Amino acid sequence: MSGHDTLLSHDYDGIKEYDNNLPLWWLGLFWLTIFFSAGYVLYYHYGPGPSAEQVLALQVEIAEKERLARMPQTAEPASVEQALLKLASNTEALAAGKQVYDTRCLACHAAQGQGLVGPNLTDDFWIHGGKITDVKRIVEEGVLAKGMLAWKALLSERELDSVVAYIWSLHGSNPPNPKAPEGAHVPR
Ligand code: HEC
Structure with a gap:
């Protein structure tokens, strides 16, 4: 670390800390998560994004279609x-x-x-x-x-x-x- 690091006065079991600015990359990530969460809420809660129930319903529908597609070869004659x-x-x-x-x-x-x-x-x-x-x-x-x-x-x-x-x-x-x-x- 550079020479102008100044120590804070408190002490946790002998561990001390500097009063430095947060690194830019860290701040960048931090702001990114905040913007992302805002976009996420807008898209999935108030926008066109599908809800968990809709995603599940879609997956069940696809699975059901696949099941029916497999039926003809194995199906017993109806009567x-x-x-x-x-x-x-x-x-x-x-x-x-x-x-x-x-x-x-x-x-x-x-x-x-x-x-x-x-x-x-x-x-x-x-x-x-x-x-x-x-x-x-x-x-x-x-x-x-x-x-x-x-x-x-x-x-x-x-x-x-x-x-x-x-x-x-x-x-x-x-x-x-x-x-x-x-x-x-x-x-x-
Ligand atoms: C010993 C003679 C005899 C043999 C052998 C025989 N049947 Fe018959 N079958 C008859 C007679 C007599 C009738 C008519 C019964 C009546 O009038 O109700 C009949 C009726 C039938 C009927 C119903 C027809 C209708 O108009 O509803 C079928 C189907 C039939 N037989 C199939 C067979 C098959 C299959 C076999 C061989 C596995 C067979 N029969 C062997 C004498 C025979």
Whole structure:
């Protein structure tokens, strides 16, 4: 320090201090923080600056969008019906379903689903309902009095779903020698 430093008279446990001016860089920083705080208050409290709540809401919104964007690949189909309808356009499932059909169902519903002992499965007429979930229900529970078995006990869940999908895909195929319509008209 320079020679004109003058000591202050007080003494803290033997520590003394000079009465010098504050260094310019320090004063500069000090004033800078004051100006900054004034600007901060004006911008965030009275101006257009977003509040903490608004920032949070924005971040939540972005996170939610990202979550939704990830959904389609992992999401479960909204319902059993949609899952079955999706299977009905899946070639692998249809091939598996045809195999089940040819070994288990063909004898009564005929090779192309046109009907024999059992009803025609390719037309717009259904005894037990024309939704894909109705088809699944009847295949699972059967109509024992008429000779249609409850296939739930005899087929795996996958075999059941694929044969239901296969039957659904036969709609409108107009096979030769169809059995006369039975049941109610349920156009698809
Ligand atoms: C032993 C003969 C027989 C076999 C084998 C058979 N069904 Fe049937 N099925 C029937 C008969 C008979 C009906 C009609 C029941 C009625 O009149 O209520 C029927 C009805 C149905 C119906 C409902 C049709 C409607 O109009 O509502 C579906 C769907 C069906 N069968 C699918 C299948 C599938 C899939 C298989 C093979 C896993 C199969 N069936 C095997 C005899 C059979």
